[in-house]
Amino acid sequence: RKEVEQDPGPFNVPEGATVAFNCTYSNSASQSFFWYRQDCRKEPKLLMSVYSSGNEDGRFTAQLNRASQYISLLIRDSKLSDSATYLCDLMDSNYQLIWGAGTKLIIKP
Amino acid sequence: DAMVIQNPRYQVTQFGKPVTLSCSQTLNHNVMYWYQQKSSQAPKLLFHYYDKDFNNEADTPDNFQSRRPNTSFCFLDIRSPGLGDAAMYLCATSRDLREGQDNEQFFGPGTRLTVL
Numbered sequence: 001r002k003e004v005e006q007d008p009g010p011f012n013v014p015e016g017a018t019v020a021f022n023c024t025y026s027n028s029a030s031q032s033f034f035w036y037r038q039d040c041r042k043e044p045k046l047l048m049s050v051y052s053s054g055n056e057d058g059r060f061t062a063q064l065n066r067a068s069q070y071i072s073l074l075i076r077d078s079k080l081s082d083s084a085t086y087l088c089d090l091m092d093s094n095y096q097l098i099w100g101a102g103t104k105l106i107i108k109p
Numbered sequence: 110d111a112m113v114i115q116n117p118r119y120q121v122t123q124f125g126k127p128v129t130l131s132c133s134q135t136l137n138h139n140v141m142y143w144y145q146q147k148s149s150q151a152p153k154l155l156f157h158y159y160d161k162d163f164n165n166e167a168d169t170p171d172n173f174q175s176r177r178p179n180t181s182f183c184f185l186d187i188r189s190p191g192l193g194d195a196a197m198y199l200c201a202t203s204r205d206l207r208e209g210q211d212n213e214q215f216f217g218p219g220t221r222l223t224v225l
Binding site for chain 2: 032
């Protein structure tokens with residue numbers, strides 16, 4: 001089993017819809033968790049940190065489920081500009097950084 | 110604006126010809142990272158510096174070397190590029206390596222390496 005797994009997608013979603021995807025991890029001692037957004041042929045950009053209590057920033061909500069070992073990202077009222085690949089990143093107990101391969105999201109008009 | 114800068118943005122080299130990629134940061138962050146990313150794959154961490162302390166990932170080939178002469182600059186040297194080394198090379202920084210927000214990474218725009 002990979003240390004971090006993401007559904008590669010693509011998720012094809014109509015504009016205005018709500019979409020959610022998960023990132024599962026295998027090391028239960030993992031600590032810091034993050035969601036990054038990466039546009040085609042560009043660098044990843046931090047979208048939001050994922051705290052134990054969850055995190056919300058406008059239309060974006062991130063949750064951490066330690067019992068089931070996954071983090072989630074929910075996007076409400078999706079915009080065309082939300083089309084991108086969403087990568088999760090975490091730091092394990094040995095301070096090793098582990099990345100998922102990303103979930104591709106396509107918002108259609 | 111504080112930022113992470115990478116030069117060049119595009120690099121073409123010949124098989125076996127050494128190449129150096131550069132990264133600079135104005136964020137005054139302690140940690141600098143070099144990643145390799147190929148199409149539709151996760152960024153692959155090659156190594157990182159915590160201040161001057163160099164940390165090599167176990168599976169990073171010896172062909173890849175790095176230097177960090179000061180806080181602001183970090184270089185990636187590829188001694189003998191092969192066709193399989195064609196990729197996007199991303200430099201990133203973070204404030205620290207502690208749990209929490211200090212691990213948030215800020216990326217440069219990347220250098221796209223082509224090997225002929």
